[in-house]
Amino acid sequence: MSSIVSRGSTPSVQGRETGPLRAMCEVLAHNKIGAYHSLTFVAPDMAERTSPGQFVTVGVEGGGTLLRRPFSVYSVSQHGPWAGTLEIVFDVVGPGTAWLAEREKHDVVDVVGPLGRPFPMPQQPVACLLVGGGYGAAPLLFLAQILQRRGFRVDMILGARTQSRVFNAIEAKRIAASATFTTDDGSFGVQGAVTDVMDRVIETAGTGVIYACGPMPMLAAVSEVARAKNLPCQVAVEEQMACGVGVCMTCVLPYRRRDEVVNLRACIDGPVFNGARVQWDLIGRRPGDLASASQDEEFIP
Amino acid sequence: MSTVEEQRDDAALRPDEVDLSVSLGPLRLPNPIVTASGCFGSGQEIHRFFDVSVLGAVVVKSLTLEPRAGLPTPRMAETDSGMLNAIGLQNPGIDAWLARDLPWLVEHGVRTIVSIAGKTASEYRVLAERLRGVEGVLAIEANISCPNVEDRGMVFACREEATKEAIQQVTRVATVPVFAKLTPDVTDIVAIARAARDAGATGVSVINTLLGMAIDVETGLPRLGGITGGLSGPAIKPVAIRAVHQIARALPDLPIIGMGGARTVEDVVEFVLAGASAVAIGTATFANPMVTLELLEELPRWLAARGHRSIAELRGAVRLPPEPPGEDDEAAS
Secondary structure (H helix, E strand, O other), X not given: OOOOOOOOOOOOEOOEOOOOEEEEEEEEEEEEEOXXXXXXXXXXXXXXXXOOOOEEEEOOOOOOOOOOEEEEEEEEEOOOOOOOEEEEEEOOOOHHHHHHOOOOOOOEEEEEEEEOEXXXXXXXXXXXXXXXXXXXXXXXXXXXXXXXXXXXXXXXXXXXXXXXXXXXXXXXXXXXXXXXXXXXXXXXXXXXXXXXXXXXHHHHHOEEEEEEEOOHHHHHHHHHHHHHHOOOEEEEOOOOOOOOOXXXXXXXXXXXXXXXXXXXXXXXXXXXXXXXXXXXXXXOOOOOOOOEEOOOOOOOO | OOOHHHHHOOOOOOHHHOEOOEEEOOEEEOOOEEEOOOOOOOOHHHHOOOOHHHOOEEEOOOEOOOOEOOOOOOOEEXXXXXXXXXXXXXXXXXXXXXXXXXXXXXXXOOOEEEXXXXXXXXXXXXXXXXXXXXXXXXEEEEEOOOOOOXXXXXXXXXXXXXXXXXXXXXXXXXXXXXXXXXXXXXXXXHHHHHHXXXXXXXXXXXXXXXXXXXXOOOOOOEOOOOOEEEEEOHHHHHHHHHHHHHHHHXXXXXXXXXXXXXOOHHHHHHHHHHOOOEEEEOHHHHHOOOHHHHHHHHHHHHHHHOOOOEOHHHOOOOOOOOOOOOOOOHHHO
């Protein structure tokens, strides 16, 4: 496999390089966190330019796999003895992630990133509620860290099927002003869905903005609560993608912009979207009014 | 034309001594590495990784007269050594593309081949008219074989007459070379290639994806929103090599852009040996956004190490056993 590292031809924004890179990265650590795996890579240049909500794609092998796998970034470390590292969290769901789960310290993996648009930061002091489902909590813990460092109040709601799938509850408790947990089976926290506890948390915390990451039905439900409360809501979607860099057009989702609904690419126009504008009920349908295509001003190189 | 074996005995060359330039009829490219339509976005996305103007050419995603939202998700299913896609020609429409994306390609010195897809034969003419005399359009690729259309009966490249009709509409008005993109889902691809040539096509792009389908056995649902889709990737390479070879044998003067599962230098050379002048890289870009640049850097090294002075000298140089006498040889007729 070639070791060419991309040239990062994208112009920098405010002196900071923002474009994606491709690099062969050494695995620094492989940990189990509950039901999930975490891999930490040595990736100084990539770590330097990665913000919460962005993702990387990793080349995998085995079982006739061809395509890279996308993972949102859980944490970056820009300092320390390894210069810069980047950590992803994943669940074993197929041959690609099974192969990745066998990577150990000193193995080398092929990583492209950072990709996609990060969570936008609030423009004024506001209490932020972060709602995560399953390992969708990972990028939110990264976001929580940044928000807190900038002086915002952070509250978290993390939900999952069962206790082992609530991602890193300990860190959520440590970092957030309040952390509430829900499980479908009641094995941990409140039995029910994340949306069952949102009203109460929003009221107690005085929430002014909501961030969410998790499965599509959860994001749709969270966006609906936000709409009812008239709160801005930014969601990071998990969509199946072939390329992750904006060229294959497989990861689209219907989005309302001005007077029309367009198919935007989750990988490059997202994965972070305004939850109020995503047309949740049109996902997977062929709507008559969905007349246009993406690749326009939403694209930010 | 020298054979592979003769060249292999020569002393190795330096990579910079290798001539990568290729000709496709009147079209001359500095190297044979081009992009497959629908696999390279507008060009701008991959330009974040490297300067895409170094490629032989960029073939843009097929453009239609009106903007198209495409098919519902899921649009992709990974299969063994391949992938199925059912995008449904999502694109901004040719007018928006001309206004918005072409200027970027021109500004960045990208050699651009424009893929067009019409619903009817006359729509191909309207699309080609839009491109008449437009600066920065190097050639037209008429996509007459997209598998993700509502009516499979409308895949022009499935029938000789329909191929001729659609391609004629383009060649009548085009001011640049025209390539017809063909499907391998036919009994006799040579007959379709001949129809395209007779309609005035400069050359052919071979192959488009194969129509395929995958079912989730747990849910019983098709894995694609479009139910069926186009199969691409290494799984289809032998089909593509066969199609290129058949056309090159029968119509040796017809320039071919070969494609279908190519991702390594060896794949590129295999397409050239089969008869392609240029090789388009498609699905491999999804797996590695830098693959086309890597191939461009590795190809001269590969050729030099084997003493080949040019890529063009390998075109159609597959070594076949002698043909039995008396067999109908169209190439000689």
